[in-house]
Amino acid sequence: MGGVEDETEPSRKRIRLSHEVLRDLANGLSIVGSNPDFSGDLMARSLPIKGDEEIVGSKGVIKRVEFVRIITQALYSLGYENSGARLQEESGVSLQSSVVNLLIQQVLNGKWNESLATLKSIGLLDESIIKSASFLILEQKYFELLDDDKVMDALKTLRMEITPLSINNARVREISWSILFPVKFVHVDSSNFSTTRAKSRAKLLAELQKLLPPHVMIPDRRLEHLVEQALILQRDTCMFHNSEDNVMSLYKDHQCGRDQIPSRTLQVLEAHNDEVWFLQFSHDGKCLASASNDRTTIIWEVDSHGDLSVKHKLSGHQKPVSSMSWSPDDSQILTCGVEENVRRWDASSGECLHVYEKAGYGFVSCAWFPDGKSMCLGVNDKSICMWDLEGKELQCWKGQRILKISDLQVMNDGKQIISTCRESSILLLDVEAKVERLIEEDQAITSFSLSRDNRFLLVNLLNQEIHLWNIEGEVKLVAKYKGHKRTCFLIRSCFGGLEEAFIASGSEDSQVYIWHRGSGELIQALPGHSGVVNCVAWNPANSHMLASASDDHTIRIWGLNDLKMKHKGPANHCNGVHYCNRKTDRGETWL
Amino acid sequence: MDADPRHYEHVLLGNDEIHSVVLSYLVHNCFGETVESFTSCTGLKLPANCLEDMEKRKRIFHFAIEGKALKAIEMTEELSRDLLEKNTDLHFELLSLHYVDLVSSRKCTEALEFAQSKLAPFGKVEKYVKKLEDFMALLAYEEPEKSPMFHLLSLEYRQHVADSLNRAILVHVNLSSHSAMERLIQQTAVVRQCLNQEQGKDALSSFSLQDFLKS
Numbered sequence: 141m142g143g144v145e146d147e148t149e150p151s152r153k154r155i156r157l158s159h160e161v162l163r164d165l166a167n168g169l170s171i172v173g174s175n176p177d178f179s180g181d182l183m184a185r186s187l188p189i190k191g192d193e194e195i196v197g198s199k200g201v202i203k204r205v206e207f208v209r210i211i212t213q214a215l216y217s218l219g220y221e222n223s224g225a226r227l228q229e230e231s232g233v234s235l236q237s238s239v240v241n242l243l244i245q246q247v248l249n250g251k252w253n254e255s256l257a258t259l260k261s262i263g264l265l266d267e268s269i270i271k272s273a274s275f276l277i278l279e280q281k282y283f284e285l286l287d288d289d290k291v292m293d294a295l296k297t298l299r300m301e302i303t304p305l306s307i308n309n310a311r312v313r314e315i316s317w318s319i320l321f322p323v324k325f326v327h328v329d330s331s332n333f334s335t336t337r338a339k340s341r342a343k344l345l346a347e348l349q350k351l352l353p354p355h356v357m358i359p360d361r362r363l364e365h366l367v368e369q370a371l372i373l374q375r376d377t378c379m380f381h382n383s384e385d386n387v388m389s390l391y392k393d394h395q396c397g398r399d400q401i402p403s404r405t406l407q408v409l410e411a412h413n414d415e416v417w418f419l420q421f422s423h424d425g426k427c428l429a430s431a432s433n434d435r436t437t438i439i440w441e442v443d444s445h446g447d448l449s450v451k452h453k454l455s456g457h458q459k460p461v462s463s464m465s466w467s468p469d470d471s472q473i474l475t476c477g478v479e480e481n482v483r484r485w486d487a488s489s490g491e492c493l494h495v496y497e498k499a500g501y502g503f504v505s506c507a508w509f510p511d512g513k514s515m516c517l518g519v520n521d522k523s524i525c526m527w528d529l530e531g532k533e534l535q536c537w538k539g540q541r542i543l544k545i546s547d548l549q550v551m552n553d554g555k556q557i558i559s560t561c562r563e564s565s566i567l568l569l570d571v572e573a574k575v576e577r578l579i580e581e582d583q584a585i586t587s588f589s590l591s592r593d594n595r596f597l598l599v600n601l602l603n604q605e606i607h608l609w610n611i612e613g614e615v616k617l618v619a620k621y622k623g624h625k626r627t628c629f630l631i632r633s634c635f636g637g638l639e640e641a642f643i644a645s646g647s648e649d650s651q652v653y654i655w656h657r658g659s660g661e662l663i664q665a666l667p668g669h670s671g672v673v674n675c676v677a678w679n680p681a682n683s684h685m686l687a688s689a690s691d692d693h694t695i696r697i698w699g700l701n702d703l704k705m706k707h708k709g710p711a712n713h714c715n716g717v718h719y720c721n722r723k724t725d726r727g728e729t730w731l
Numbered sequence: 732m733d734a735d736p737r738h739y740e741h742v743l744l745g746n747d748e749i750h751s752v753v754l755s756y757l758v759h760n761c762f763g764e765t766v767e768s769f770t771s772c773t774g775l776k777l778p779a780n781c782l783e784d785m786e787k788r789k790r791i792f793h794f795a796i797e798g799k800a801l802k803a804i805e806m807t808e809e810l811s812r813d814l815l816e817k818n819t820d821l822h823f824e825l826l827s828l829h830y831v832d833l834v835s836s837r838k839c840t841e842a843l844e845f846a847q848s849k850l851a852p853f854g855k856v857e858k859y860v861k862k863l864e865d866f867m868a869l870l871a872y873e874e875p876e877k878s879p880m881f882h883l884l885s886l887e888y889r890q891h892v893a894d895s896l897n898r899a900i901l902v903h904v905n906l907s908s909h910s911a912m913e914r915l916i917q918q919t920a921v922v923r924q925c926l927n928q929e930q931g932k933d934a935l936s937s938f939s940l941q942d943f944l945k946s
Binding site for chain 2: 291292295298299300302303304309312313314315316317319320321
């Protein structure tokens with residue numbers, strides 16, 4: 141490349157420079173730091189670049205003409221009309237053919253007959269498209285005439301112009317109704333009238349554009365659509381996307397880092413005296429309930445810093461607590477002892493409000509109905525029953541085999557009950573319609589979990605796989621997750637994270653496993669517990685908080701690695717320090 | 732397998748019964764002259780005004796069949812003020828006959844005006860909307876006979892309306908809406924069908940009047 145530094149032979153160098161610059165221009169390089177006079181000169185002449193490639197972009201899939209046209213369209217839609225016009229001039233590529241421009245003008249000005257003629261003069265259109273487009277234009281003409289109270293003219297248009305097209309008889313029938321009962325727009329004043337008319341004509345144009353082949357009339361906002369498509373694709377493939385405030389930028393491909401996934405133990409909660417079996421966050425994410433082999437349930441409160449502390453310890457069961465359920469408004473909680481009774485507690489006072497028993501039987505699981513006025517209980521006589529809060533039995537479904545520790549869920553609409561039934565199937569019972577659906581697996585099912593939107597079910601199997609089922613309509617298997625260990629104990633998994641994009645599970649190797657739901661890839665295996673991790677729960681209100689319960693009597697709260705942004709507060713909240721034994725930090729004592 | 736004709740002998744019929752069946756048929760279909768000769772031959776007595784009523788009904792019926800619906804309506808209203816009020820379906824159909832007449836005579840403007848004044852009120856009632864849509868759509872075609880709704884212009888439709896009108900008037904004067912003959916034939920067919928269902932498909936063939944008459 142010729143440099144400007146050599147001043148010894150200015151004239152020769154200058155000429156050479158100009159050739160090189162021209163060549164560089166032709167290759168698409170911009171002029172950087174070269175002779176200002178020359179560059180200005182070159183710009184002013186705006187020479188059509190020779191050797192214009194048909195294809196742009198490194199992958200060889202973008203056609204230059206199409207690219208320029210959608211950019212021009214984008215310029216116009218942004219309001220940069222001068223730039224749009226200039227680009228058409230400079231590139232030699234026009235946005236629409238002049239015929240199409242004429243058509244657009246005629247439609248917007250209500251020149252119906254002329255627009256029909258123009259329509260026919262656009263070559264490249266087949267007969268049926270011309271007819272459909274003419275139909276639309278004439279329909280507009282018809283309705284505008286009716287709007288102007290020109291009923292006989294409208295009738296004439298209908299008879300002489302619309303019907304003879306012999307397409308869409310059903311629509312002809314529909315619009316004939318308007319001859320008798322014209323739908324009128326309420327025009328407050330004349331300015332309102334013209335805007336409604338303009339809007340309706342613009343709408344017609346949009347409909348026409350859908351009919352015409354895209355190269356004749358480019359679909360509106362094409363460039364925006366393509367860019368959005370790319371962004372959404374990036375977001376969907378981003379495996380660690382777990383944060384609302386990661387705004388997407390066009391400058392670089394969206395890629396969240398692993399740091400968006402909870403992977404660090406923030407707290408170790410030691411308040412149970414035995415294995416912790418079950419965890420569930422309240423719907424508002426402000427409390428966590430944990431149930432244990434020590435026959436108690438503890439309600440923990442999540443404070444504004446994301447730290448948990450014991451709010452209440454609920455004791456009373458004589459058997460270990462195997463299942464619990466938060467009421468829809470989070471004010472109460474049901475706990476179920478293994479083959480024992482069910483207790484209802486007030487979550488804010490910790491008081492036991494009711495003990496439910498069924499003489500001669502024991503309960504194995506419990507779930508609230510979404511109206512908060514009744515509950516669904518699994519009984520160890522293989523039936524499921526529905527009781528009101530006073531203890532009265534409202535309904536009973538017999539004949540399903542409920543296992544000893546079995547899961548029970550009620551869907552948000554209160555119409556479907558999901559329960560494990562027989563070793564390797566799950567029953568979805570529609571209470572009203574009395575319709576049953578079954579999810580059949582080849583392996584024994586140990587537990588399941590329902591997604592928040594009730595469209596998916598996560599099923600844990602004996603063979604160490606977790607299966608994701610779509611339960612809308614026909615049940616179908618959608619994905620499988622593997623990697624964790626499960627040989628003899630009951631392990632639970634859950635949905636979680638932003639828009640439930642992740643699956644988490646406990647494991648017999650004492651780790652917490654996290655997968656990306658969409659791709660099925662294992663993202664994290666988190667060590668920390670010293671015993672089997674029985675259950676995990678992801679905070680529904682905080683996509684960065686995950687809780688895990690283990691045989692080592694503790695519950696761990698997991699959060700993001702980098703907490704600099706989140707914490708402002710007491711000095712002991714600093715990064716990189718693992719928490720253990722909060723009781724020593726805060727000086728509180730546990731029973 | 733048909734019913735054994737010997738079984739018929741067990742059914743006793745009196746002449747009077749048969750005569751009244753024939754008479755009800757004749758009256759129903761307004762065969763005035765035939766009724767007169769029949770009654771004189773058999774000695775049956777006709778109720779008062781029967782012949783005059785029949786004559787009126789006959790004229791109304793013919794107006795309807797010819798599509799002269801307005802005349803038919805006028806005469807019906809003379810006969811009974813509220814008959815059409817009480818039978819809105821019938822009223823609608825009679826009005827539509829006139830409308831269809833205008834449409835087939837290509838009198839579009841008149842047809843539209845008639846629709847706007849007389850048919851439009853029916854459009855507010857849900858059950859007439861679909862039918863009214865059909866009628867309005869006729870206006871969209873320069874050749875309504877070639878439209879999907881061509882059946883509305885047909886003789887069958889006019890007959891259907893005329894029939895309904897006839898039956899409504901009969902009911903109004905406390906006669907039966909169906910002649911005895913009709914009812915008997917209908918009953919036979921239904922009974923045959925029921926027996927078929929009970930005994931299995933090929934036990935008895937469906938009743939066919941033609942076949943019966945030939946046998």
